[in-house]
Structures are given as C-alpha cells and as structure tokens.
Amino acid sequence: MTASSGRHFLQIPGPTNVPDRVLRALAQPTIDHRGPEFADLALDVLRRIKPVFGTSGPVVIYPSSGTGAWEAALVNTLSPGDRVLAFETGHFATLWRDMAESLGLVVDFVPGDWRHGVDPAVVAERLAADEQHGIAAVMVVHNETSTGVTSRVPEIRAAIDDAGHPALLLVDTISSLGSIDYRHDEWGVDVTVSCSQKGLMLPPGLGFNAISAKALAAAERARLPRSYWNWAPHLEANESGSFPYTPPTNLLFGLREALALLETEGLPQVFARHDRHAAATRAAVRGWGLEVVCADEREHSSSLTAVLLPEGHDADAVRKTILDRFDMSLGAGLGKLAGRVFRIGHLGDLNDLTLAGTLAGVHMGLELAGVPVDPAGLPAALEVLRG
Numbered sequence: 001m002t003a004s005s006g007r008h009f010l011q012i013p014g015p016t017n018v019p020d021r022v023l024r025a026l027a028q029p030t031i032d033h034r035g036p037e038f039a040d041l042a043l044d045v046l047r048r049i050k051p052v053f054g055t056s057g058p059v060v061i062y063p064s065s066g067t068g069a070w071e072a073a074l075v076n077t078l079s080p081g082d083r084v085l086a087f088e089t090g091h092f093a094t095l096w097r098d099m100a101e102s103l104g105l106v107v108d109f110v111p112g113d114w115r116h117g118v119d120p121a122v123v124a125e126r127l128a129a130d131e132q133h134g135i136a137a138v139m140v141v142h143n144e145t146s147t148g149v150t151s152r153v154p155e156i157r158a159a160i161d162d163a164g165h166p167a168l169l170l171v172d173t174i175s176s177l178g179s180i181d182y183r184h185d186e187w188g189v190d191v192t193v194s195c196s197q198k199g200l201m202l203p204p205g206l207g208f209n210a211i212s213a214k215a216l217a218a219a220e221r222a223r224l225p226r227s228y229w230n231w232a233p234h235l236e237a238n239e240s241g242s243f244p245y246t247p248p249t250n251l252l253f254g255l256r257e258a259l260a261l262l263e264t265e266g267l268p269q270v271f272a273r274h275d276r277h278a279a280a281t282r283a284a285v286r287g288w289g290l291e292v293v294c295a296d297e298r299e300h301s302s303s304l305t306a307v308l309l310p311e312g313h314d315a316d317a318v319r320k321t322i323l324d325r326f327d328m329s330l331g332a333g334l335g336k337l338a339g340r341v342f343r344i345g346h347l348g349d350l351n352d353l354t355l356a357g358t359l360a361g362v363h364m365g366l367e368l369a370g371v372p373v374d375p376a377g378l379p380a381a382l383e384v385l386r387g
C-alpha cells in the first residue's frame with residue numbers, strides 16, 4: 001500500500017526538500033531580466049552567496065546542473081593535454097575523471113576503495129615526484145555523495161604547499177556546500193564547484209564556480225575550447241547585475257530566499273546541525289548492527305550516510321519496501337556499490353523530528369525486508385538527538 005497522505009519523505013542526498021518559503025519565492029511572476037529589478041536581485045545574490053563559499057572573490061552562477069559546473073572548472077583553467085591528478089574516492093570522482101579525459105586532459109587517477117577520502121600523503125608523494133611541475137591541477141571531490149566520505153581539504157592544500165607545487169586545486173562541493181564547513185579562501189582552493197539542489201535547498205538548475213585570483217590568471221592561458229562555460233562574459237556582465245545569456249530568474253528568487261534562511265540560522269549553526277544529525281544517523285546504523293561505508297572516523301560525511309547491507313541482502317529491495325510502505329525515498333548504491341548500499345540523506349531543510357521519522361522508516365523497512373536489525377539502533381539515535 002502506498003501512503004498518499006502527508007508529505008513524501010525525500011531523504012536522498014540531493015535533490016533535497018525545498019522549504020515552503022523558497023517554494024513561494026520560486027512561484028513569483030518572472031521579471032524582465034534586462035530591467036532594474038533583475039539587476040538588484042542578481043547583485044544581491046552574487047554578493048550574498050560569497051560567504052557560503054567562504055570567499056571574497058567572484059562566484060559565477062550558471063543555469064546548469066553540477067556537471068556543467070564541473071566542466072566550467074576544467075575548461076576555464078586547463079589546456080588540451082594538461083596532466084591532472086584525481087582520486088578514485090567513489091562514483092562522482094570517477095565521473096569527473098571521465099569528463100576530464102573526454103575533454104582531452106591526461107588524468108593520473110589514484111585508485112581507491114570507495115571507503116576513504118583523498119589521502120593527503122598520496123597527494124604529497126605524487127606532487128613531490130612531479131619535479132618538472134607537469135601536473136596542472138589536483139581534482140578533489142570534497143564530499144563523495146556515493147560513499148558518505150568527506151575528504152580533508154585543508155590537509156590536501158598543506159600537502160600541495162609542502163611539495164612547493166604550483167598545481168591548481170579544484171574542489172567539488174556539490175553535496176557539502178551549505179551543509180559542511182567549507183572555506184574557499186582560507187583553504188586556498190582555486191575553483192570550487194557546486195550546485196543548487198543539495199545544501200542550498202533549491203531545486204536543481206543552478207551551477208556555481210567560486211574562483212581564486214590564481215584561477216583567474218590561469219584562465220588567461222587556458223586553451224580548452226569554451227563558450228557557454230566561459231567565465232569572462234559572466235564576470236563582466238555580473239558587474240552590472242546582468243548575465244551573458246537569459247538567466248534562471250525564478251531560481252535566483254529562490255536562491256535569495258535560501259540565502260536568507262542560511263543567514264538567519266547562521267552557517268556555524270547550520271554545520272553543527274548537520275554534524276549532529278549525521279552522528280545520530282551513525283548511532284542508529286551501528287546500533288542496528290550494520291556498517292557505515294566510511295571507514296575513517298575523520299572522514300564521516302555530515303550530509304549523508306551510506307549503509308552497507310550484510311551479504312545476501314539487496315539494498316534496492318529495502319529501498320523499494322520503504323518507498324512502497326512509508327513513502328520515503330532513499331539514495332541508491334551507485335557504481336560499484338549498486339545493490340549493496342543505500343544512502344540516507346540528512347542535509348538541507350531538516351530538523352530533529354524529520355530525522356527521527358526518517359530513521360524510524362529505515363528501521364521498519366529493514367525489518368520488513370528481512371534484514372536482521374538490533375532494536376537498539378533507533379533509541380541510540382534518539383539519545384543523540386535528545387543530547
């Protein structure tokens with residue numbers, strides 16, 4: 001029986017639930033994107049998005065998914081045949097590698113087990129070995145959405161600096177921005193890639209690049225073909241609050257509202273809330289007697305938890321049971337983890353009881369699907385929430 005009353009529980013790790021205030025903002029009549037009202041809107045969101053990235057530099061906004069913002073980061077900074085260093089932390093790191101190769105870059109892809117983040121020691125080793133400085137960029141997925149593992153960007157930056165290597169640092173924050181502490185300027189990131197449908201609590205449709213001065217200088221030399229993704233016309237048009245092509249006006253109305261929500265709660269409180277919800281979720285998973293995919297205590301994601309099922313159990317069957325019986329969507333296992341893992345999204349517009357309801361649904365769904373679970377899991381999560 002499919003539950004049809006109440007709200008659907010969208011507990012995938014993005015797109016996330018869009019708050020009512022943001023939905024109402026999205027529903028405003030579309031305005032003239034060449035008029036003064038639009039310029040005020042654009043200048044406002046272009047300014048107020050900066051603290052979310054932890055930057056005082058420019059942030060370019062594209063009408064795109066995150067994949068477009070990935071491409072923008074590469075084509076604006078690199079040239080055909082450039083070497084880049086990337087790490088197999090999971091499905092999204094692998095897709096970004098594939099994109100880099102398809103654009104004509106040569107990728108050194110460090111293999112990984114999909115349970116750990118980027119190892120800063122390996123970054124140090126690879127860059128120290130590159131005495132001729134042939135590696136043009138290091139590509140890192142901050143929060144690997146397929147595994148629930150968060151790489152330690154400040155340590156990666158320190159490894160690049162210790163090696164005295166000039167490579168650019170390109171970081172994907174698609175499932176961490178606005179959920180997990182992130183500091184583009186302080187951590188010395190050159191291009192931060194993100195998009196709208198996760199921590200920013202918006203529907204899909206906006207892609208972002210935050211750009212360092214070093215990346216802007218690299219863009220002068222970069223020779224990969226670029227047109228739609230070219231930063232330069234954006235940066236010029238943005239000065240006066242316009243875009244080089246028709247902007248996603250209503251998504252920008254939504255962005256203004258979402259930024260107001262983040263400002264009201266305060267970013268440190270937003271991050272603390274995500275940390276707490278992640279800790280409660282891990283308490284449930286471990287209490288049930290199940291395993292979290294992330295294998296390093298320092299790298300647990302605060303925006304999602306990937307749960308490994310015991311041999312002989314199908315994670316997709318569990319998800320189907322939960323969807324059919326409790327009207328809740330959970331994330332599927334991706335790539336190598338398909339069928340073995342399901343993912344609980346706990347990012348964006350979420351409170352303690354949303355999480356408690358989510359975990360209760362997971363608990364019941366596991367039982368109904370025949371996965372043996374210890375009843376101590378749910379109370380362990382509630383204990384964290386009570387604390």
Ligand SMILES: Cc1ncc(COP(=O)(O)O)c(C=O)c1O
Binds near residue numbers: 174
């Ligand atoms: C870490 C990460 N990178 C990139 C992407 C691709 O983004 P999109 O599907 O919006 O193109 C996703 C999508 O979930 C993601 O989680």
